[in-house]
Amino acid sequence: MRTIADLKIGEYAQVADLTDEKLESKLLEMGCVPGCKIKMSCKAPFNGPLCICVCGYNLSLRKEEAASITVN
Secondary structure: EEHHOOOOOOOOOEEEEEEHHHHHHHHHHHHOOOOOOOEEEEOOOOOOEEEEEEEOOEEEOOOHOOOEEEEE
């Protein structure tokens, strides 16, 4: 399965599932709901945070958080 962390800059995907139960409610509140379309906006160097466009706004995620969101 691919995750948000695997996406390239400019690539679109659709959220499939959230795999981390501890982060699930936080990610749902931020708009990362299954079925939502996202776009990888940018990646910070040296394994820094990722920026995705979700629900019309930019959301910054740690790489570990992004790796817990599977995409289609």
